[in-house]
Every structure is written in C-alpha cells, then in structure tokens.
Amino acid sequence: MQRVGVRSDGGSDDRPGWLKVSVPFLLCGVVFVGAGLILPTEQWLLLFCMMVAYVVPPLGRETIIPAGILLGIPWWLIAFTLAFLDFAGGLFMAWNFPLVLRIPYVGPWIQRFMAAGRTYLDRRPWLERFYFLGLIIFVSIPFDGSGSIVGSIVGRMLGMTKTEVLSCITIGGVIGSFAIALGIDYITNLIPAEAGPWVSFAVFLVIGTALLVMYRSYSRMRETDA
The missing domain is CATH 1.20.5 (Single alpha-helices involved in coiled-coils or other helix-helix interfaces)
Incomplete structure (x- = not known):
C-alpha cells in the first residue's frame, strides 16, 4: 500500500551501479580529508574513529557528540560530520535500496521490518498524514534505530519518493546533531x-x-x- 500519487522509487535512475555505491563513501572521504585541514592529527584520527562508531551500532549521536566535544573537537564540526553521515547514509539507501535487500540477513530483516511496519500503519492510517514532518522528527530524536538507515526504510513504507526521504533524513540529521552539540557546548561553557x-x-x-x-x-x- 502506498500513498496515492506518490511513487516509491522516485522515478527512473540510469546512473551506473558503481557510481551509486561509491559516491556516498567518496563524499564522506572528502569531509574527512577536509576536517584534517582544521584539526590536529590526534583529533583528526579521533574524528575518524567517531565516524566509524556512529555508522556501526549501537552508539548514536547522543553518545558520539558529547565524547567528541569532551575530547576537544569543535562542537560545530562533530555536529556537521554526523549530520553529513546521515545524509550520506540516506543517499546510499536511496540509490541502492534494491541492492541492500539482496544482502544476506540484512535484506530479509528489512523485508520483515517493512511488513510489520506496513501492518502497523494500515491499522493507523491517520499517521500517514504527517509522513514528512513525522519522519524528520523520527530521525532527529536520538533513540536506538532512528538513524538514516531505518529512516530510509520507514520512508519507503510510507510510500515517499527518494527525494522526500533524503530531504527528511538530512533535515532531521541537522536538527538532531546541532541541537545536541549546542546543548553540550553550552553545558561545557558553564x-x-x-x-x-x-x-x-x-x-x-x-x-x-x-x-x-x-x-x-x-x-x-x-x-x-x-
């Protein structure tokens, strides 16, 4: 079941497969190299470790951002980095969702997750009226499973286009990361x-x-x- 008038695939996509897989990782590499022009070597390597920790569960922005600020990384840089990782993850899922579904263990889990979520939404159709704002809030709130990957799956269940899902993930990532970073920085200054x-x-x-x-x-x- 999809929302009327909304295409879940966002239209045809004739980009080469290798490009769709590699570009999100290349963009993350560019951000990491750019951070090396700002940070000392030790903090630069710490930032890399935090980027990896953010991608690999169970650590989220509510843990990574305070740790990064405590270790001397500027609040705006750690917030921007994690928000960009959310964008890159959303971009990867938008371009490679069929590929992800073919990954052993991961693909079947996603399909079961979508089936259960679809059943839940069918019983509560009023939730789909707030699909755009709701997905932004879902991504921005720092609790387990609220990142770009699960956010992309939820967007698919709601029948949103790739552009809509990526926009929600980007906005939610920026709001969530910068809100936490500003709060921690304020507490630190006290x-x-x-x-x-x-x-x-x-x-x-x-x-x-x-x-x-x-x-x-x-x-x-x-x-x-x-």
Missing part, C-alpha cells in the same frame, strides 16, 4: 576552566546516565506496546 577535565567528565557521565535511564524506560514502554 563549567569553570579551573575545574579541570575530571569535573567535565563527571558532568557528562551524569548526563549520559540520565539519557541511558530515559532510553531504558522508553525501550520497556515500546516492548509493552509491541
């Missing part, structure tokens, strides 16, 4: 410089613990609803 790094670490630990408790509570509620 801590006196003479307090030392251990005080900053303790503050971030308290914030992280609070976020973990909130996430666990949300997970239990979601399991109960399921």
